[in-house]
Amino acid sequence: MDEGGSRIRRRVSVRKRNRPSLESVFAASPATELKHRDEKEDEEMVAGSRRRKTVDVQPVEVQLHHLSDWPEFLVLFPTFGVMIHNQIIDSEEDMFGDYDSFAENSFLAQVDDLEQKYLQLPEHMNHATDHATEDLCSESDKQNTLNVTAVGDCTALNIDDHTKNESRHEDVSVEPEADILYDVPSSQVLFFENLHNSSSDLGGPSTEEKDWNSSCPKTVNEELLVNSREQPQQTVESSSKIRTSSDANRKSLKDHLKSTMTGNAKAQTPIFSRTKQLKETLLSEEINVAKKTIESSSDDLGPFYSLPSKVRDLYVQFKGIEKLYEWQHTCLTLKSVQERKNLIYSLPTSGGKTLVAEILMLQELLCRRRDVLMILPYVAIVQEKISGLSSFGIELGFFVEEYAGSKGKFPPIKRREKKSLYIATIEKGHSLVNSLIETGRISSLGLVVVDELHMIGEGTRGAILEMTLAKILYTSKTTQIIGMSATLNNVEDLQKFLQAEYYTSQFRPVELKEYLKINDTIYEVDSRAENGMTFSRLLNYKYSDTLKKMDPDHLVALVTEVIPNYSCLVFCPTKKNCENVAEMICKSLSKEYLKHKEKEKQEVIMNLKNVSGGNLCRVLKRTIPFGVAYHHSGLTSDERKLLEEAYSTGVLCLFTCTSTLAAGVNLPARRVILRAPYVAKEFLKRNQYKQMIGRAGRAGIDSVGESILILQEKDKQQVLELISKPLENCYSHLVQEFTKGIQTLFLSLIGLKIATNLDDIYHFMSGTFFGVQQKVLLKEKSLWEITMESLRYLTEKGLLHKDTMYGSEEEFQSNFHITKLGRASFKGTIDLAYCDILYRDLKKGLEGLVLESLLHLIYLTTPYDMASQCDPDWMIYFRQFNQLSPAEQNVAALVGVSENYIGKKASGQAIRKKVDKNIVNRLYLSFILYTLLKETNIWSVSEKFNMPRGYIQSLLSAAAAFSSCVLHFCEELEEFWVYRALLGELTKKLTYCVKAELIPLMEVTGVLEGRARQLYNAGYKSLTHLANANPEVLIRTIDHLSRRQAKQIVSSAKMLLHEKAEALQEEVEELLRLPSDFPGIVASSTEKA
């Protein structure tokens, strides 16, 4: 066995040894303490996209572009889909603009790539290393060289940073405007009284919240000085040794890995402690018993709903859940559930729906030993779930695989023994199901869970969800489907579509009181009252004339009744309004608010600067010292994550936010205020209203949750209807979303050979949600006509062809085939509305591709749908154009945009000549992307183009996704061979628009750029470093890292490393397996017979 082999094996086994036994976990933190901590830390880490840059620039104060005035839903960009006005978040994978994916290359291919690059470096002999995982993840060997030499410097750097941080502490002060003394509402006066009379009579929910002057725990900075040298140094030291010995006999890295992995594949399971072994044996025995119990379908459900008792312990340990709610127990013991029938269940928000789904998923993974797919609506939620369930996966022995953003393999890796839990966004879930069908593996999927099932009625994403479910229903009779939602009305239609049972309950752990505010009167919503509401109280406030003018809706009075002891959310109609309201409230708050959790708030500000390369939004700079922040898609993912964490831990007590927060992340509040009954200019829908007010009341913390809808007299009638009417029905969007719905569906049905003739396709269509609702949705046409029409359209477009002519006798039985263009569109998941134009653009590109810079390629991969909503600033356009090289300017001419045109537009002259606006806009967007790739700094680009940083980030994500789609499109078309190599590189550049050395760390769920930079500087340079890290040491070494975050990062890293190692082992086994068609094998077996 060669040396590298044993090292890799050791790394895997070390991971296992390091896994704490259950006793040690409990010994370290008694159950009570754990529970308390977990309650506090219940909010799971939410991670955003991971492709940003940190470049040291001077703080920039960003002027918010007019885009921020847009209603939220117009600026929430689709991954690469069409944005339809009046429909919130159509086709986008992430409300915050994360992007869709591309299949990754095989790991060994990447190794090969890296090795080739490595060998080309003159100095490679000096730095050859076998530190496999580390190097594989790293982009260049040059950086590896730095890794080694940076050891000593790292410590110094940390201390430097620490010193800088301290000085920054002092920098953060309140802007002069905040000093102006405003009249203080009575609620604030009350608050001061309470403050001075000690915290005991505040009646707050937790001691921590009551304790205003709570002495901060010793700051991380203080501890850092003592601990910063601890762990990383050891790691790097040992790796240096390894490097020296391996230099002498360096083999091909790829060969090395293969032989290593062969060894691993054959190796025995490493021996770890006896207690550990006993524990595992016990667990596997319990699983065996549970398996038998579940198979025998007896009434005795075993220790914990057929699951090993360890699962129950883990829920206590990780989530602080000790007992199931009654409804959860009833639901889990339903006969239909035990019979594995499809199920829809519906309960109010915060009812605890997730736990039931999780238990059913664990039963499938552990007892029935089949894979599970969980579909969640947004990237951020997928990542939150991955972080939360990775520790369960590690403890119970299953994989948790992320299918969101740029993550996910198609088809998924076939695991040898352990089962996989795929957690996916709607789009990724669809691609995953397609790939399983294509490879004949769909029945390996035992269970599919859909959260927020009502989304099936929302635009393109709804259509995609419908397609996914319909395909599963049609191709795998053994896959169980479970859907849940808080806002379902026409359940019967969904039940019919999913052939599902239905369970519902009105349970809510925290009572929700709904109020309306008209002028200064507060009414309680009361369904028994004649007009639906009863008088509750008059608002108690004393406003001066100035304050009255500034705050006519009495927001300050309403929020100061709860903050800072309790949290509060204020939903606003637009993004700009969120920022204005946050500022207005802070201007009216007394300075006493600054004292609450002052240090922690300063840390938040420093962290924000940290992740933004020294920049800080000037609104946040003013509001955070008061514990207030805005929350909308204009924030970058790093900022959003930090703010959410600060809110969850009570450092921030007030968010002014747009409606998307209600659907996106789990951030409950004691009081939810709806600033107006509008989302942008649209009147609130009942579903939206329910989702927003549903955030009120934090389970386990609040005894009651309140919602207050502020309204004007003129809207009273409409509001009274809003609070009393039933939830809106949800309707299929399969046909409405023509090119992204039914057309895409047919193309994939034929491409995947699910149904290829008219009869089968019609049969498939009758089983869809649309099929169920067709009579309501489209009265004038029959399902048959719609099917025929769509197929004809696809044939005319050259995406399909047919064996026989339309109208002939055998028409119903004759097969459709997918054309090359059809396959390319299907494989690239290109919106069929754009497949022709994409083909034409690429073809034209072949005639004169400008390769002097990336601009031309970027133009070709700039998403079409984003161009249609772009509104260029012509002066900036002109300035940017003039900064281009002549060759780059030629790109503009080649695509059809002349300098003359841009110049005239910039000077406001009328232009008679017709120019395609989409092309002009698309070029403008590619200028932004081009600048971003060059400067790698979202903040400076945001300033240069006068656009919100969140928008720039969404554009980058969408471009990375579309670039990978175009790559897949080109892979299917011979004539575009030249694009394949070029686009592979471009996709990588767009995906990881960060410093290459951070990429391996950012692969870990929950690690964004700022955190990755901190970890890197502290010596954690690879996935292996993170997987072997001790969370306690991490907390001490890394500034502002909570224990919960540290644990989640280590768990996620372990899970990822495990997955990678397993994948390599599999690849090796496959490589060494004798092919079944090997000459001689067939002959000899026939001879024997």
Ligand SMILES: Nc1ncnc2c1ncn2[C@@H]1O[C@H](COP(=O)(O)OP(=O)(O)OP(=O)(O)O)[C@@H](O)[C@H]1O
């Ligand atoms: N049996 C239980 N005991 C204590 N807490 C629980 C229990 N079940 C769930 N919870 C907690 O309640 C909170 C809300 O649960 P969950 O997120 O599942 O709600 P939900 O029904 O999915 O709501 P929404 O519709 O808003 O998504 C979570 O913090 C969860 O950990």
Ligand SMILES: [Mg+2]
């Ligand atoms: Mg939920």
